[in-house]
Structures are given as structure tokens and as C-alpha cells.
Amino acid sequence: MEYFKGIEKIVYEGPKSSNDFAYRHYDADEIVLGKPMKEHLRFGLAYWHTMTNGGNDPFGDAVNERTWVENDPMVTAINRVDAFFELLEKLGVEYFCFHDVDIAPQGNSLEEFFENLDVITDLMKEKMAQTGIKLLWNTANLFTHPRFLNGGATSNNADVYAYSAAQVKKGLELSKKLGGQNYVFWGGREGYESLLNTDMNLELDNMARFFKMAIAYKKKIGHDVQFLIEPKPKEPTTHQYDFDAATSLAFLQKYDLQDDFKLNLEANHATLAGHTFEHEIAVANTYNALGSLDANQGHPLLGWDTDEFPTNLMDVTLAMVEVLDAGGIAPGGINFDAKVRRTSFAMDDLVLAHIAGMDTFARGFKAAIKLKEDKFxxxxxxxxxxxxxxxxxxxxxxxxxxxxxxxxxxxxxxxxxxxxxxxxxxxxxxxxxxx
Known part of the structure; x- marks a missing residue:
């Protein structure tokens, strides 16, 4: 079944093209600084916003038209794999990212969840073999389910801590199975609502213990994957322990984890922390800790994580200057952790939004090269x-x-x-x- 009907493979047509379904600036095979542009930018698609987002917001229900949704959650999950790889191929994107709960229904038990994950990742592995598309990174969702009310690795409940460990263990096994190049730890609820009832030292110590167990397990299973921490200052918690790049790096140094982790930096998270995207990348560069990027942008008039597709050329250019200073981003990439606006609910909007983001990064990348060449x-x-x-x-x-x-x-x-x-x-x- 074709899910994105009537849309052919998106190709580069140049700046003068009036075709919305074409790249005007992103030429994947153009040789830049000695290698194809696609190898510099290493674009990835985010499974969560792309495949599971319904277009709902705090004030409205889901509106997105998605042709893969069925009444049976497992059938929907299987359809999503086909639709996702169709989109990846039509866009010419060679990497993808996912949370475990994005790709498979959790069912009625942890055992059932893991069985569902095995079924879906078997399908993904087949698609990857057919297309050459690779897993940039995956992660475990330790924040959505009610059990994670107080976090996962920093929970006050030891049973929740153990459950979180089980999900990460499975996530690392799936990463090895799919040849993942990075594995991300995003502390969606690793923080506190109030200091009045929080033992911060215990929670931070427990998070460090969690990370050290993950390091030990990836070595045990022989999976040489890059670990990444993704900073975010707040939302949903009042304060999150990975507030920004500097705070995350201080944590890594305190617990002697700096040799095992780098940072996955997101533009909108930088904004929420009161920083610019380029600031966060520059801080990571100072400590040789730039790992990967989540590409999006916030809205200047809204105070939450809106995750808009990146179209601000100045911001992207300055970010790419920092990436060039770092000598590139591999084995990380530029993952579009971005969702279409609620008013962009049609299927083709998923294609158009990614074209806009990829063209913006291509323009920013070229501008950054010119700035470097001129020693601006x-x-x-x-x-x-x-x-x-x-x-x-x-x-x-x-x-x-x-x-x-x-x-x-x-x-x-x-x-x-x-x-x-x-x-x-x-x-x-x-x-x-x-x-």
C-alpha cells in the first residue's frame, strides 16, 4: 500500500524552482568540503512527532489525517513501519530515531510490550536491509506512563527504577539489533516538582548509578554505541536535572561519566533554558562533548516546547558554524524532532515540513562554510x-x-x-x- 499517494521522490531542482515538492537548496550528492552534503548533515526523522503525533494540543483534540491508523493498535504499528520507510525513501533521508513506545503498543504487561517491540523491530530490520536506511538513535520513554509520575532513574519508588532499567536494557538490545549509532537518555521527568520533599543528592546519585549500569550492559552485549544525554531545563517538571549543556556536563564530570557520554542538543530546549542553540553547541564543543542535534525551533511568543520545524535561517547558520568548528557531527546527526502545526494536518504536510527544514539547514550549512572561508x-x-x-x-x-x-x-x-x-x-x- 502507498500511504503518501501522488508524491514522488523529492529531488533537488535548485533555488529557482517553484515546485513545493522539490528541494531548492538541499542537494544530497553535492560535494562540499570533500564529501556529499548528506554526509555532513546526516538528516534523521523522528518517529514520535512524524508518526504518532495527532495534532492535539492543550486546548484541542487530534486533527491529523493519517492513513495508517486502524482500530487494532498492533496493525497500526505495523502500518506505521511501512508508511515511515516510504516517507524516508521519498525524502531521501537515511536515518531515523524512535522512543520504544512510539513503535509498538505497550499491551497489558512488560512481557507483552517487549514481544511487540520484537515484532516491529523485525519489520524495521527488514526495511533497513532493503533500503540502506540506518538507526541514528533510539531511547526509552520513561515519562509518559503514570508509573513515571516522579521520573524513572530518579524516581522515589525503587520498583519504578527497576522497571525503567528493564526498558533501557531492552532498548540497548534493540539498538544492537538494528545497528544503532547512538543511544539517547532524555530525562523527561528526571527532576523535581518541589524541593520541599526532594532528596536531590539521592536522586542524582541514583541517576549516575543507572547510567553506569547502562555502560556496563552495553559492554557486556558488545555494542559499541555512543551514549547521549539530551538537556532540557523544565517542562514537565519544575526543574530537570539536565537543565542545559553546562549543567549536564557538570553532572557527567562529578560522577566520572564524561568519557562515556556526549550531548544531544535541541534548539527549542536551548530556548527554554534561556540560551541560543549555538550557545549550547559552543558549550559542548568546549568540552569535546557534541554528540548530535535535534532540529526544531520554539515560538518567540510562546513559553513552551512547541517543536516547530526549523526555518529561522540565522539561527541555523550560527548553529552550523559551531558544528563546523567541532569538525562535524558524526556519528550523530540532525534529527527533525519537530511536529507540523495543528493547522497543517494533511498527509502531504509531513513531506512539505521536512523539505522546509532540510532546505533551511542546507542554506545555513552553505552560509556557515562561506563565513568560515572568509574567516569572518x-x-x-x-x-x-x-x-x-x-x-x-x-x-x-x-x-x-x-x-x-x-x-x-x-x-x-x-x-x-x-x-x-x-x-x-x-x-x-x-x-x-x-x-
Missing amino acids: FTNLKEERYASFKSGIGKEIIDGTTDLESLAAYAMEHQDITNKSGHIEIVKSKLNDYIY
Whole structure:
């Protein structure tokens, strides 16, 4: 059965194309910096927003028209596999991501859930073999079911902790089965509602114990997969323990986990934390911890995780500058953790939305390359920090001075002159690369 009827494989037609069902900027096979563009961007589709989102929101019921939905949940799950791989192939996307509950019904027991997961991942494995499409990452949903009222790895209930461990154990087995390149831990409810009744030290210690057990198990089963933590500051909890990149990295360092984990960074989560996407990537780069990206954007007038498809070219360009600084993103990728707007309920909107996101990233990537080639940021920074290239500044960098020497220098050089950063004209010139 064809689910996206009347839609052919999406191809590159160039910037002048008026065809909505064509790429105007994303040319997968264009050689850029020595390899095809698709190998730089490594696009992935998110199973949850793409296949299971109904278009409902806090104020309205589901509206999305989806041709794979049947009365039997398992039949729907099987249909989703066929429809999902059809969409991947038509878009020319080579990676995908999923939570365990996205792909199979949970049934009436943990045993039944795992059996359903086996059936669906068998089908996925067949599709992957037929198409060459790969699993970018998978994860366990430890936040939706009522049992996870107080989280999974940080729950106050040891039985919930054990149940969470069972799901992650199964998730790692599925990752090995499907050749997953990364495995994500997203603490959807790993945080607190109120400090009044929370033992933060115990919860953080337990989360670290959980991660160390996962490390031990992936080694036991011989699965060399990259572990990723995905920061988010709040929502649904008041405060989540993986608040942002810096907080997550502090946690990893405290528990000596920094060699086993990198970060999966999301644009909308950065916004909720009061940061920009490029800030979060830059922080990860500082600690050699950039793992993968979730591509979306928030709405500037709304205060929740709206997960819109990324179309803000400036934001994407600055993010790609940081990715280039990191030397690329593999084995991570750019996963469209984005959902169509409630008013975009038709089947073809799923195709159009991904085209928009992929074209935006292609444009941002090319703009970032041009900025790097012209040394736009390099020249700005070299000029701004020129005082550290010679004299007392070089001594500071070289570590050949001390507080006494610096104090003596300051006594003799009290007539200090700062230089303007001219930030307004810098931003204006930046626009020339983007629009």
C-alpha cells in the first residue's frame, strides 16, 4: 500500500524552482568540503512527532489525517513501519530515531510490550536491509506512563527504577539489533516538582548509578554505541536535572561519566533554558562533548516546547558554524524532532515540513562554510583579543607571570584604553552571508 499517494521522490531542482515538492537548496550528492552534503548533515526523522503525533494540543483534540491508523493498535504499528520507510525513501533521508513506545503498543504487561517491540523491530530490520536506511538513535520513554509520575532513574519508588532499567536494557538490545549509532537518555521527568520533599543528592546519585549500569550492559552485549544525554531545563517538571549543556556536563564530570557520554542538543530546549542553540553547541564543543542535534525551533511568543520545524535561517547558520568548528557531527546527526502545526494536518504536510527544514539547514550549512572561508568570526576574535598576542597578554597565556608581576604591571599601566566592538555593524555584515 502507498500511504503518501501522488508524491514522488523529492529531488533537488535548485533555488529557482517553484515546485513545493522539490528541494531548492538541499542537494544530497553535492560535494562540499570533500564529501556529499548528506554526509555532513546526516538528516534523521523522528518517529514520535512524524508518526504518532495527532495534532492535539492543550486546548484541542487530534486533527491529523493519517492513513495508517486502524482500530487494532498492533496493525497500526505495523502500518506505521511501512508508511515511515516510504516517507524516508521519498525524502531521501537515511536515518531515523524512535522512543520504544512510539513503535509498538505497550499491551497489558512488560512481557507483552517487549514481544511487540520484537515484532516491529523485525519489520524495521527488514526495511533497513532493503533500503540502506540506518538507526541514528533510539531511547526509552520513561515519562509518559503514570508509573513515571516522579521520573524513572530518579524516581522515589525503587520498583519504578527497576522497571525503567528493564526498558533501557531492552532498548540497548534493540539498538544492537538494528545497528544503532547512538543511544539517547532524555530525562523527561528526571527532576523535581518541589524541593520541599526532594532528596536531590539521592536522586542524582541514583541517576549516575543507572547510567553506569547502562555502560556496563552495553559492554557486556558488545555494542559499541555512543551514549547521549539530551538537556532540557523544565517542562514537565519544575526543574530537570539536565537543565542545559553546562549543567549536564557538570553532572557527567562529578560522577566520572564524561568519557562515556556526549550531548544531544535541541534548539527549542536551548530556548527554554534561556540560551541560543549555538550557545549550547559552543558549550559542548568546549568540552569535546557534541554528540548530535535535534532540529526544531520554539515560538518567540510562546513559553513552551512547541517543536516547530526549523526555518529561522540565522539561527541555523550560527548553529552550523559551531558544528563546523567541532569538525562535524558524526556519528550523530540532525534529527527533525519537530511536529507540523495543528493547522497543517494533511498527509502531504509531513513531506512539505521536512523539505522546509532540510532546505533551511542546507542554506545555513552553505552560509556557515562561506563565513568560515572568509574567516569572518576568526578575524573578529583575533582583533578583539589582540592584546593577548604579545607583551603582558602573551605572558598570561604562556603562564609565565603571577599576581605580583601583574599587580606591578598594572601600577605602571593605569591609563587603560578599550576598543569598541562595533557589534551593530558586525551583525549587519553577518546578514550579507545569510539573506
